[in-house]
Amino acid sequence: MNQSDCAASRDGAEAPQTFQDIVHRLLEFWMDSGCVAQQPYDTEVGAGTMHPETFLRVLGPEPYSVVYVQPSRRPADGRYGQNPNRLYRHHQLQVILKPSPEDIQDLYLKSLASIGVELESHDIRFEEDNWESPTLGAWGVGWQVLLDGLEITQFTYFQQAGGIELMPVSVELTYGLERIAAFISGEDSVYRLRWNREKTYGQIRWLEEAEFSRYSFEVADTDLLFNLFRLYEEECRRCHEARCVLPAYDYCLKCSHTFNLLDSRGAISVTERVALIARVRALAVATARLYLEDHGSQLSA
Amino acid sequence: MGHSFLLELGLEEMPADVISPALAELGRNLKESLAREGVSPSSVRSYGTPRRLALLADGLPGRQQGREELVLGPPVRVALGPDGKPGRAAFGFARSQGLNVELLERIETPKGEYLGYRKKIPGRSVPEILQEEIPRLVAGLSWPRGMYWRESRFRFIRPLRWCVSLWDSQVVSFRFEGIDSGRVTRGHRFLGKEEIRLAHAAEYPDRMRRNYVLVGTDERRRKIAGELSRNVPHGLTPVEDEHLLETVVQLNEYPTVLCGGFDEGFLDIPRQVLVTVMRHHQKYFSVIDAEGRLRPHFLTVVNTDGDSDGRILQGHERVLRARLEDAAFFWRTDLKTSMEERCEKLAGIVFHQLLGTYLDKVKRVRALCARLRPDPHLERAALFSKADLTSEMVRELPELQGVMGGLYARREGYPATVWQAVLEHYKPVALGDAPPSTLAGALLALADKLDTVTACLAGGIVPTGSSDPFALRRQALGIVKILLEFRLDYPLEDLVRMARQSLSEDAAAPDSQDRILAFLERRVRHVFLNRGVSDDVIRAVQAVDSRQSLHLRFRKAVALEEMRNEADFEVLATACKRIKNILSGQAIELDRVRTSDLKEPAERKLNRAVQETRPQVAARLEKGEFLEALKRMARLRGPVDRFFDDVLVMSHEENLRRNRLRILHEISQLFLSYADISMVART
Structure with missing residues (x-):
């Protein structure tokens, strides 16, 4: 099977064979549904939600639909490339639909069919899972989508971001790409997935997993990181004062990633943890507010 | 026979725990609002799945009962002339009501005779009432947690997507949060028809079943319970788990139980860990043998009609394996640290x-x-x-x-x-x-x-x-x-x-x-x-001794609760209250009762009874025989009654008065050694 065959049949398509085919087809599905195809954000983030294309675009009244892949770094989940399921960096395919369409669940299920999941011969369910991000001051209501017991997607109706109530409500779909690929291929280990026809996931990514795990658990200099956290925070605030909103948000993201590194290094006690999260949230909330103040009107213009 | 009415709200998947309470509330509210209109169905059945909340009411009348309303006009003395013929006021009133003046009648009231008439108010049609009431009922449902999805800021548990509202075979139409009520429902997401046009309200459960939706909670529970015991490997049993059962009943429209397995090697992980992983994370039932030992199997409830090629089970087994591998890793890692x-x-x-x-x-x-x-x-x-x-x-x-x-x-x-x-x-x-x-x-x-x-x-x-x-x-x-x-x-x-x-x-x-x-x-x-201890008893036993242990206090309370309704004891409790009132404000010298100052036979008898009872009660309390202690106290009823009948406490002779107060004080102390009995007296 080649890629053009895949693209030809959408509903009940034959399963793609490789990781990159799956990504490609999902992107194509959502592009065909009218989404702007964006690129991953170029600073470290823990989830696709942190990309400004989600966090900032869901604010305000302007309709917007977007799809992108976001490599997501979770330092504490690193396993030196030894665990078949857990990764320092995994890939999320993120879809934002604003406002949320009425047939969104059907649309989502069609996207699964487009990557060859035969809906009627599996156990697919939407189980309550309400999402909250304390660092972003964001929360939403929705489900984890389970495919034969495996969580493959987080499906959320956004209710708040940056402490601001959202209206219209956006729907966020976050596909766990490695899990979906493992499911489709029947592979037990993510490292044995085929990335393309020549290379495995392991060949392409294993070294990165091993080294970044070692860095986040053993090497990272916690004094430096605490310093960086403080510096990034200051710079973010300085940007706020200069009403330079997007750069401010970058520094908010850097704080968040630095916090994650410190956390994985075990350098944060429980109380400090609460306090640091509150500091990042304060930055996110201020950024969201400024964004709406300064750009809210231009958006609908 | 009467009419049937079906309401089905179609939603995106609701959380399992809200379905039963929502159905109960919806059913209750429907019955109440119909009752307010004087309409009562012979039955209201409720049906619910993750995607729907439904009520099916039977035996409904087509219309409300008609009723009469008395409309009063002017007083007779004003409205009718001396000749008994209607005057201007009578014609005016008749005109205002759109009536011929002959139709007015004389009506007797406490304030005198009036001209008026009995207005017949026809009953409204029940579908019309439903049309008005249903949107209010739905909007009024209360949720433990809710969400917005529309700009109307309507708050509900999950987005509402369709609504069936059928009076027999007619649609009761209304528009609600962007949805028009109708007769079209949807089957199971993957196994049923996408659109099902219901011909009649009464066919709801059967039509849905044919489309792989078991709308009855009990039917789903029976199917799951039956398959749990049938599908478990021979000689083994699923671990009973009521809470998990209720959850999976509300997570599936067409539940089917599959039995899977995991590697025996994982049984080295403590049982509590295995069960927690299976139960909390995957909602699987664990399996035990006749000796109660955990076996390497699990039962999962899936939302489909089977697994002919075993792929679904394979998926579940793979997920569980990954989770158990994690758990095994944590267990081994943790053991390295003391x-x-x-x-x-x-x-x-x-x-x-x-x-x-x-x-x-x-x-x-x-x-x-x-x-x-x-x-x-x-x-x-x-x-x-x-x-x-x-x-x-x-x-x-x-x-x-x-x-x-x-x-x-x-x-x-x-x-x-x-x-x-x-x-x-x-x-x-x-x-x-x-x-x-x-x-x-x-x-x-x-x-x-x-x-x-x-x-x-x-x-x-x-x-x-x-x-x-x-x-x-x-x-x-x-x-x-x-x-x-x-x-x-x-x-x-x-x-x-x-x-x-x-x-x-x-x-x-x-x-x-x-x-x-x-x-x-x-x-x-x-x-x-x-x-089962009442409030006044709780206060009575708590009042006397803050240092007594809780378990003794509890047993005292239970005995007092048992004793309080005995006739003798009730009277005694009232007497206690009386004694408390008499004693309050009196300075009692902590002196013994002087027998020489006991004049009346009744006071002598009471004093003797108190002196005898005191050590008996103390001994019973010592042994923790609380009911017995109370029974001893109850025997004082006769002497106490006699005392109050025959003796004047507040005698003019000071020595007599003091002595009598001392007796009462001793009684009060005796009772207080158990509880403040006066607090359980009937008021």
Whole structure:
């Protein structure tokens, strides 16, 4: 099977064979549904939600639909490339639909069919899972989508971001790409997935997993990181004062990633943890507010 | 026969726990609002799945009963002329009502005779009433948590997507939150038809079943329960789990039970871990053999009609394998660190800013344990009680707090007293949960909860309304249950004092003793009430001796509750109240009754009876025979009655008066040795 065959049949398509085919087809599905195809954000983030294309675009009244892949770094989940399921960096395919369409669940299920999941011969369910991000001051209501017991997607109706109530409500779909690929291929280990026809996931990514795990658990200099956290925070605030909103948000993201590194290094006690999260949230909330103040009107213009 | 009405609300998947309460509320509200209109169906059945809430009402009348309303016009003396013929006022009234004046009649009222008429108000059609009421009922549903999805800011549990509203075969149409009611419903997401046009309300359950939706909760429960016992491998049984069963009943429209397996090797992981992984994370039932040992199988409930090629099961098995591999990894990793080492790490985990680290906490708990019962094993258990907070397993599965600590201590070879106490010390966890099973476990649980409650309340962390982040109410309840269950003698006030003494000075506000005690007493009251003791009895036994142990106080209360309705006792309680009133404001010299000053036969007899009864009651109380003690007291009824009938307490002769007051005082003291009996008197 080649890629053009895949693209030809959408509903009940034959399963793609490789990781990159799956990504490609999902992107194509959502592009065909009218989404702007964006690129991953170029600073470290823990989830696709942190990309400004989600966090900032869901604010305000302007309709917007977007799809992108976001490599997501979770330092504490690193396993030196030894665990078949857990990764320092995994890939999320993120879809934002604003406002949320009425047939969104059907649309989502069609996207699964487009990557060859035969809906009627599996156990697919939407189980309550309400999402909250304390660092972003964001929360939403929705489900984890389970495919034969495996969580493959987080499906959320956004209710708040940056402490601001959202209206219209956006729907966020976050596909766990490695899990979906493992499911489709029947592979037990993510490292044995085929990335393309020549290379495995392991060949392409294993070294990165091993080294970044070692860095986040053993090497990272916690004094430096605490310093960086403080510096990034200051710079973010300085940007706020200069009403330079997007750069401010970058520094908010850097704080968040630095916090994650410190956390994985075990350098944060429980109380400090609460306090640091509150500091990042304060930055996110201020950024969201400024964004709406300064750009809210231009958006609908 | 009557008519049928079907309402079906179609939603995106609701959480399992909200479905039954929502159905109950919807059904109740429909019946109530119909009743307000004088309409009552012969039955209202409710149906619900994750995607729908439905009511099917039968035996409905087509119309409300018609009724008459009296409309009064002008008084007869004004409206009719002397000749009895209608005058201007009568014509005016008739015109205003659109009536011919002949139709008016004379109506007698308390204020005199009026001209008026009986207006016939026809009943409204029931579909018309429903059309008005249903949108209000739906909008009025209350949800524990809700969401917005439309700009109308309508708040509901999940987005509403369709609505069926059928009166027999007619649509009762209304528009609600962007949805037009109709007759079209949807089948199972993947197995049923996407559009089902219902011809008649009554065909709902059957049509849905043919489209792989079992709308009856009971039907789904029966299917699951039946398949659970049929599909388990021969000789094995699924572990019973009511709560899990209810959850899976509400998670599926067409439930089917599949039985899968996992590698025997995973059975090396402690059972509690395996069960938690299967139950909490995957909603699987565990499987045991005849001896109650866990076997490497699981039962999963899937939302489809089968798994012909085994692919679904393969998927579930793969997910479980990954989870169990994680758990096995955590178990092995955790075993590399000793409990002693883990305790040291607790210095880095803050319990609360005001209350120090978990190391501080376990040291306080250990000190408390040492004062409760000197026992090195108990003290060690106290020190280990929070060690598992540093383990990988608890970080991953927080519901295993305590359990993991116990299991790790057992692996390290600590005696059973130690590891069992650690394992059980979070109990009782939930409202219906049992207290720990061992004494050491109970004492550790008591000390741990006492420390948390005391430290938090003393530090000003007080639960308000629904906010109780440290679950202080539940923990206080646990304290009460443990004290009762294990018949522990420590007076509450001593327990609180001990716990406060182990706090640092700035953590314990000086006035906190009473506040904490009052907090605990409220839980005591709650437990007593739940066990059938009435409020006045609770207050009566609490009033006399704050140092008595809770379990004795409880038994006293139960005996008093039993005795209070006996005729003799009731009279006596009233007498007690009378005595209390007489004595109040009187200065009683704490002198013995002077027999020489006893004049009347009735007072002599009463005095003798009191002197005889006192040691008998004391002996019964000593032995804990509370009902017997009360029965002895009840025998005083006759002499007390006689006394009040024959004797004037407030005699003019001072020596007589004093003596009589002394007798009454002695009676009152006798009763107070049990409880403030006057408080249970009928008012």
